[in-house]
Amino acid sequence: MILRYVPVYVLLLASVFGAQTAQSAGESDASGEELYHAYCSGCHGIEGDGFGVNSYDLDVAPRDHTDTDEMSARTDDDLIKAITEGGKAVNKSVLMPAWGENLDDDEIRLLVAHLRELCCTEAEQ
Numbered sequence: 097m098i099l100r101y102v103p104v105y106v107l108l109l110a111s112v113f114g115a116q117t118a119q120s121a122g123e124s125d126a127s128g129e130e131l132y133h134a135y136c137s138g139c140h141g142i143e144g145d146g147f148g149v150n151s152y153d154l155d156v157a158p159r160d161h162t163d164t165d166e167m168s169a170r171t172d173d174d175l176i177k178a179i180t181e182g183g184k185a186v187n188k189s190v191l192m193p194a195w196g197e198n199l200d201d202d203e204i205r206l207l208v209a210h211l212r213e214l215c216c217t218e219a220e221q
């Protein structure tokens with residue numbers, strides 16, 4: 097009897113792994129806000145104010161992405177570099193992870209656009 101169900105399990109597993117592969121290849125069509133909530137809010141907070149659930153245990157406070165003065169002092173390239181290569185690459189704390197292996201260029205651009213919405217500003221030229 098049990099054997100009758102095996103092919104169903106195999107099919108289900110295949111579809112789950114298939115979906116994960118598509119996601120990790122950056123084929124998800126999540127918005128910048130959704131990406132931020134999924135990957136960044138744990139430290140930077142849902143509102144981007146730096147008070148995510150993990151922030152209280154970190155020795156260096158996550159950047160407050162709603163801080164207009166600080167954020168407007170960074171170019172988009174600065175932000176892309178910090179996100180892609182991690183805090184260390186921009187002389188910030190290693191507690192800011194590098195996301196280049198997990199997020200593709202389009203997703204990182206969407207995140208930068210979302211950061212600009214959070215801090216309500218353009219970069220200073």
Ligand code: HEC
Nearest residue numbers: 135136139156157158159175178179183188189191192207
């Ligand atoms: C494990 C906690 C953690 C996660 C998750 C995290 N960050 Fe950070 N992030 C930090 C910390 C801590 C800093 C502050 C580093 C410093 O000031 O030395 C930081 C700094 C930054 C900076 C640099 C700001 C500046 O001052 O130039 C950017 C940009 C940033 N994070 C974006 C993101 C984005 C986008 C995500 C999600 C893809 C993310 N972070 C996820 C902890 C985290």
